[in-house]
Structure formats: structure tokens, C-alpha cells
Amino acid sequence: VKKLLVDVDCGVDDAQAIMMALAAPDVQVLGITCVSGNTTVDNVCRNSLRVLKVCGRLEIPVFRGASKPILGNALSAGHFHGQDGLGDAPDSHAPSSEMIQKEGAVAAMIRIAREHAGEVSLVATGPLTNLALAVRLDPTFPELLKSLYIMGATLTVRSPSFLHPFLCTSVVLNARGNTTVCAEFNFAADPEAAYVVLNEFLCPTYIATWEFTCRSKLPWEFCHRWLAQDTEKARFMKQIFRHSMEVCCGGHFDNEMVGGQGFVSCDSYAMAAAIDDAFVTACKRVAVTVELTGTHTRGMMVLDNLELLKKKHKAFVLEEADLERFKALMMAALK
Ligand code: BDR
Ligand code: CA
Numbered sequence: 054v055k056k057l058l059v060d061v062d063c064g065v066d067d068a069q070a071i072m073m074a075l076a077a078p079d080v081q082v083l084g085i086t087c088v089s090g091n092t093t094v095d096n097v098c099r100n101s102l103r104v105l106k107v108c109g110r111l112e113i114p115v116f117r118g119a120s121k122p123i124l125g126n127a128l129s130a131g132h133f134h135g136q137d138g139l140g141d142a143p144d145s146h147a148p149s150s151e152m153i154q155k156e157g158a159v160a161a162m163i164r165i166a167r168e169h170a171g172e173v174s175l176v177a178t179g180p181l182t183n184l185a186l187a188v189r190l191d192p193t194f195p196e197l198l199k200s201l202y203i204m205g206a207t208l209t210v211r212s213p214s215f216l217h218p219f220l221c222t223s224v225v226l227n228a229r230g231n232t233t234v235c236a237e238f239n240f241a242a243d244p245e246a247a248y249v250v251l252n253e254f255l256c257p258t259y260i261a262t263w264e265f266t267c268r269s270k271l272p273w274e275f276c277h278r279w280l281a282q283d284t285e286k287a288r289f290m291k292q293i294f295r296h297s298m299e300v301c302c303g304g305h306f307d308n309e310m311v312g313g314q315g316f317v318s319c320d321s322y323a324m325a326a327a328i329d330d331a332f333v334t335a336c337k338r339v340a341v342t343v344e345l346t347g348t349h350t351r352g353m354m355v356l357d358n359l360e361l362l363k364k365k366h367k368a369f370v371l372e373e374a375d376l377e378r379f380k381a382l383m384m385a386a387l388k
Contacts, residue, residue: 055080055328056172056199058165060118060158061320062090062179062239063100064134065297070178070204070324071101072286072386075108077328083165083173086116086158090179090242091130092138094120095150097179100139102148107289111148118158119182122243130238133297140296159186166197176202176327177250178320180239185246188253195254204323205239205247206341206354207231208264208370228353229264236352237263240343244352248343251354251368258368259336261322262354265371269322270315271380273302279383287387318383325382326371332382335373340364 057074059082061067074082085105087097094117101115121127135141154161162183166173175198177184184201187194195201207228227234232241240247251258276298280291301316325332340357342364344350357364 055174056169057082057327058084058086058162058173058175060086060088060162060175060177060179060183061097061101062088062092062138063097063104064091064130064138065140065293066318066320067091067178068100068104068139068293069290069318069383069386070176070320071104072108072290073321073324073382074176074328075110076385076388077382080328082113083169084114084116084161086118086162086183088118088158088179088183089120089122089127090239091134092136093127094118096138098153099147099150100137102152103139103144106148107286111152114154114161115152116154116156116158116161119186122180122182123185123245128232128238128242133300135296139293142292142295158183159190162187163191163194166194170197172199174198174200174202174327176324178204178239178323180242181205181246181250182243184254185243185249188249195256198254198256200257200259200327201254202259202261202323202327203250204261204266204320205237206260206262207235207237207240208262209353209356230353231263233352234349236350240354241352244343244345247352247354248345251341251343255366259323259326259333259371260341260354260368261319261326261371263319266317266319266322269374269376269379270317271376271383272315275380276316279387282384282387284387290387321383322371322374322379325374325379329378329382331375332378333371333374336369336371338367338369340366341368341370
């Protein structure tokens with residue numbers, strides 16, 4: 054059995070990732086820890102409970118975590134995920150906030166990791182604030198984990214090979230951000246936390262970057278079949294997903310051009326990597342860190358291709374994956 058702790062900023066794709074984990078055989082979700090990101094941490098707790106309810110899994114504990122990043126103010130992604138994080142679809146039967154655990158998320162993460170030392174994989178699909186706080190409270194926290202799966206970061210693109218061979222491995226052209234020019238949302242929302250995690254979590258770390266997820270799009274035709282399943286979970290997903298689908302392609306789902314050749318469930322790729330060992334077919338092992346200053350580069354992940362930083366720990370940056378396996382996991386999530 055794979056034991057998971059899931060740290061979310063429960064927007065629509067976090068919900069999809071949680072549902073994927075709950076549907077997977079031989080996976081045990083020990084708890085959901087919440088962090089501010091796509092929406093406020095209170096909404097994130099509520100959304101996580103809503104997801105657990107539709108899956109009939111309200112016995113899984115939900116913990117409230119950080120309401121702001123380490124520095125500065127919280128970002129939000131309300132324009133994409135809806136102001137409440139789940140598409141602003143009305144839900145008068147949402148579980149009461151009394152179901153949120155009294156124990157805080159960071160304390161719970163540390164406790165659960167100690168109780169199952171060496172067995173827990175942590176899947177982080179929001180800003181990394183709770184993880185950074187956990188290692189500050191307990192410096193041994195990362196070594197208690199079996200592995201860490203992150204959805205986040207941009208991939209710096211190196212200069213093309215027609216340039217000088219030495220420059221070829223050292224010159225950065227650009228990273229393709231989705232929130233700032235060079236930063237992906239989860240890293241842009243808390244660059245300091247991302248820095249702490251990539252530099253201090255020495256457990257095996259797998260990163261599903263924004264570019265990787267964009268390269269792994271699923272066709273809209275699959276999306277329609279996925280949502281058309283005759284189940285309570287599929288009806289729930291249809292409601293919460295409507296808002297972001299409209300933003301993606303203005304409702305023209307049949308027009309592949311408008312929808313950008315498919316849809317991306319970013320957080321589900323990190324989850325798929327955690328629950329299915331055969332999902333990732335290629336990754337790059339490289340030392341990574343995070344840019345903390347820079348007019349356009351704050352929050353950008355930096356790949357130390359030449360090993361100039363002399364870091365012993367290397368992360369696994371996802372490069373290729375088996376999308377047929379991914380489709381099967383997605384389908385099962387709404388069954
Ligand atoms: C990431 O940011 C959030 O909007 C999504 O939930 C995902 O975790 C994509 O950049
Ligand atoms: Ca997320």
C-alpha cells in the first residue's frame with residue numbers, strides 16, 4: 054500500500070488529483086493538509102471536504118495550514134479556478150467547517166511522517182509554505198518521508214545546440230511562466246518556501262513542471278468522455294470544472310485551436326507519478342534551486358546543469374510520461 058499525505062491549495066485540478074488518489078487501488082491517503090494558494094486557506098479546507106464528501110471519504114482528516122506565504126501577501130487564482138477555488142458552483146450541502154481538524158496542518162504533517170517514518174510520500178500541489186514551515190519546526194521532517202512529488206516550477210530552457218558547446222549547457226534562454234514572465238503559480242506564490250524545499254528536502258523529489266504539464270495535454274474529446282460518465286463524481290466535476298473550461302477556450306471545446314489543443318490537469322500529473330510507478334517514462338536528474346531576486350525571474354526554478362552549485366542532492370524533473378496510463382487514472386477518478 055502506498056501511503057500519501059496530500060498538501061493542496063484545492064482548486065479544480067487539486068480536486069482532480071485528490072479524486073485520482075482516492076480511486077487508486079493500494080493507495081491510502083493519510084490526510085489532506087491545506088495551504089493558501091488558488092484561494093484562501095479557509096476555502097481550500099472547505100473545497101477539500103467537498104471533494105472528500107462526493108467520494109464518500111469524509112473519514113480522511115483535513116488540516117488547516119498557512120494562510121499566507123513566508124513573505125508578502127497571498128496570490129489568488131480566482132480568475133481561473135473561480136473565487137471559491139471550485140468554479141463558484143453553488144453547493145448548499147458542503148460539509149461544515151467543524152469537520153476541519155483542530156490540529157494545524159504543519160504539526161499534523163510532522164506527526165504523520167513520524168508515525169509512518171520512511172513510508173509516506175508527500176504530494177504537494179500548491180505553494181510550498183506548509184512544507185517549508187515543517188522543516189523549520191522539525192529539521193528531520195524530510196528524511197522521515199519516502200519521497201516528495203511537487204507540481205510546480207518552470208523549466209529553464211537552455212540555448213539550442215547550434216551555439217558553442219560550452220555555452221550550450223550554461224546559457225539560459227527563458228523559462229515560460231504562467232503567473233509572472235518566468236514563474237509558475239505555486240512557485241510565484243511563495244518563492245522562499247520553494248527555495249527552502251528544493252534546498253533542504255533531501256528525500257527523492259519529483260517535479261512536474263508547468264512546461265511538462267503543458268506538453269502532456271489531453272484532447273478535449275477525452276475530457277468530454279471523462280465528464281460524461283454517469284456518476285455523482287462526474288456530475289460534481291462537470292459543475293466545478295465549467296468555469297475554468299470557459300476560461301481555457303470560451304466554451305468552444307470542440308475547437309481544438311481555441312482550447313489550445315487540449316486540457317491540462319496540472320496537479321494530477323504529480324499525483325499520477327506518486328501513485329503509478331510506470332507513469333513517468335523519462336526524467337532528468339539535476340540539482341535545482343529557486344531564484345529569489347530578479348525583476349522577472351523571482352520564483353523561477355534554476356537547473357544547475359553544470360553542477361556549479363556543488364549540490365549533492367539532485368531532483369528528478371519529469372520529462373516524458375505514459376499518457377495512456379494517465380487517461381486510465383483520470384477515468385477511474387470519476388467512476
Ligand atoms: C498550479 O497552480 C494552480 O493554479 C494549480 O492548481 C496548479 O497547482 C499550476 O501552475
Ligand atoms: Ca494546485
